[in-house]
Amino acid sequence: MSDDDSTPTERDEEQPKATDGGETGESDESRSDAESGRTGTSRDDDIDENSKQEQLDDVRENPEGEQLTSDHGVKISDTDNSLKAGERGPTIMEDFHFREKMTQFDHESIPERVVHARGTGAHGYFQPYEDPDLGEYDDLSELTKASFLQDPDQKTPVFTRFSTVVGSRGSADTVRDVRGFATKFYTEEGNWDLVGNNIPVFFIQDAMEFPDLVHAIKPEPDDAIPQASSAHDTFWDFASLKPEITHMIMWVLSGRALPRAYRMMQGFGVHTFRLVNEEGDSKFVKFHWTPKLDTSQLVWDETQKIAGKNPDFNRQELYDAIEAGYAPEWELGVQIFDEDDAAEFDFDVLDPTKIVPETEVPVRPIGKMVLNETPDNFFAEVEQVAFHPGNVVPGIDFSNDPLLQGRLFSYQDTQLNRFNSANWDEIPINRPVAERHNNQRAGFMRQEINEGKASYKPNSIGDDDPRETPENEGGYEHYAEKIEGQKIRNRSESFEDHFSQARLFWNSMTDPEKQNIVDAARFELSKVDRMEIRERMVYDLFNNVDHEFAKRVAEGIGVEPPEEPGDEMPTHDREDSRLSIEERRDADSIETRKIAVLVDDGYDSDHLETVVSTLEDEGARVKVVSKMLGDAEAENGATVEADKSHATAESVLFDALFVPGGEDSVDALLEQGDAKHFVAETFKHKKPIAAAGAGTDLLEAVDLPDVEIADDETVSSDGVVTGGDDLEEFAEAFVDAIAEHRHWKRSPKEVPA
Ligand code: HDE
Structure with a gap:
């Protein structure tokens, strides 16, 4: 009813973009950095929630009241007419303005992300909680030395990008799909990228299978149909031959794949990671984002209609909410467990198709993220932001999850394809706020001007700078995990149980949620032409999750319902109410509805x-x-x-x-x-x-x-x-x-x- 679309109930403190650096927008800090030829903030300077915005101020351009110029600063007198030999004659090659304008246009597009092409993003900050309840641990320093997690008064700037996975850049937002939830923390010790999804498990167990998964789910190779949808033969063919996919399929058929808003979905780091403290002790960790506004879903018929009425539904609603002053908020939670705990679980914590149930290990909230600033330029910020799970800071380390290990290669590689240069980290949105110095000084589109003669180590000409930092003074040191083994191309036996947690998920749903899953399976498989694929899904996968479930799906898709439960169907009736959107609802706020x-x-x-x-x-x-x-x-x-x-x-x-x-x-x-x-x-x-x-x-x-x-x-x-x-x-x-x-x-x- 009101002009501004809303009445914010609570506005976060203003996040001034302009600094006190005068008209140029330069802060004192960035000026002195520029003078010293450095970019970033030295570790002695405090990083606060504005640090990234202040850094970006250096590259912001504002056309207000300005004259049109060429890329090289020459004022342009006419940008509508090309230079011709006579009024009706041919265009002349010497027209540098035409050539520049057209060349820029011809090169405007960069390759879209091979997955997660469609997305949106926002700036904000992360702040640790004062006294997080860490169970047997007193404070976070007992668990990790990551400095941005220690001080509850410190706000670390972040940029988060949400995405769908399968669709191309121009596809609709409300398709049935996993959602990406990737956050770049610009910490004083460098960037940490938590590149997660809104579903806590994944389709496959080994990175080696990823190209196959993506080829199967993307539009089919001959006719490039369908767009942004898994409902076609090649995906279900692949799925029906990969029982490890079953748990993830249950989540994808549920309301988790139809989020009401990015602001209303959980996020998960998916893999087991490690936290490492000053003493070098390590614990395993799973990361969880929990939205302040509860997790909510749309319904299938609705999502399909929205895809036509407003394909930008999720993108727009995030932007509108932030602009209207409703800064979306998530809690960052951790599940902490050690090697001994892990040995007790009836699944392998390195297997990304498994959750660590909250009934086994509680999620302990350790801080909050607030997204309170929309981007100024979609291309510069959202399109060019580049995540890499390999970006970690001291105190955060990897596990041997074979999916994670493969990602550590893929993301650097994919950025080389997207940006055509190893200097993608120099693009403003990707640049750390922490200072950086090394001997990488060249390559396409190098921005920094590194001073000094010595670009090698060891050197005596430059006093051997830049110096390495010992571990106990903040240098990154990989956790010294003891590894022994034979070189082997194999899958661990501990990864073999594909149905126990799929059944746990099914058992944990309310009846209407179960019906939604059945309906979704019927929809997806009704789009599959080949009977043998539909049959394999029912007999080999669903019937090993729950017999009733398999029969209900079968009835809707022309498959003979199985008479007996599958041989591998677990008999347990365990449930975990935290897995159900409806059961976990706190349900007392209507904010932003x-x-x-x-x-x-x-x-x-x-x-x-x-x-x-x-x-x-x-x-x-x-x-x-x-x-x-x-x-x-x-x-x-x-x-x-x-x-x-x-x-x-x-x-x-x-x-x-x-x-x-x-x-x-x-x-x-x-x-x-x-x-x-x-x-x-x-x-x-x-x-x-x-x-x-x-x-x-x-x-x-x-x-x-x-x-x-x-x-x-x-x-x-x-x-x-x-x-x-x-x-x-x-x-x-x-x-x-x-x-x-x-x-x-x-x-x-x-x-x-
Ligand atoms: Fe990704 N993934 N992924 N992924 N992923 C990409 O990197 C990849 C996986 C995720 O907003 C790509 O920059 C492999 C799991 C998000 O920019 C690429 C494997 C999870 C985003 C890539 C996985 C994710 C990506 C494409 C299996 C949740 C979007 C563009 C080994 C934990 C980030 C890019 C953004 C993007 C590879 C599996 C999350 C190709 C090889 C599991 C949120 O590098």
């Missing part, structure tokens, strides 16, 4: 004002939707301006719907197919609906199954709130229904929408 209000002339302004102000007080964002833009007039002569018309507002773009009363308004809505469709679709997608007074007539007209509707006292029936005599009570009931997000008990199959 988008609510549509359907009105026409003659609406009841008491209804509108009371409900809207309650929703906005709770941090929701409300949009008035009418048949056309312009003002709608209330019964009492008040007016409200429509934010959206039916031409652009669809139910799938909102979290909930409110229909105020007012006989004339509701009579007009009853004439509008769009309004009735809005109600039916909101219901079908299990979202909250509220209707006050005569507004309930619109609900009656749509004939919602199994819903109790009242036009006097407030009634809340599976997320459909009606009544309105006591407006305050009615509005509160609506807030509660929105906080639940989706109302899974509804059975909306008979609602045509």
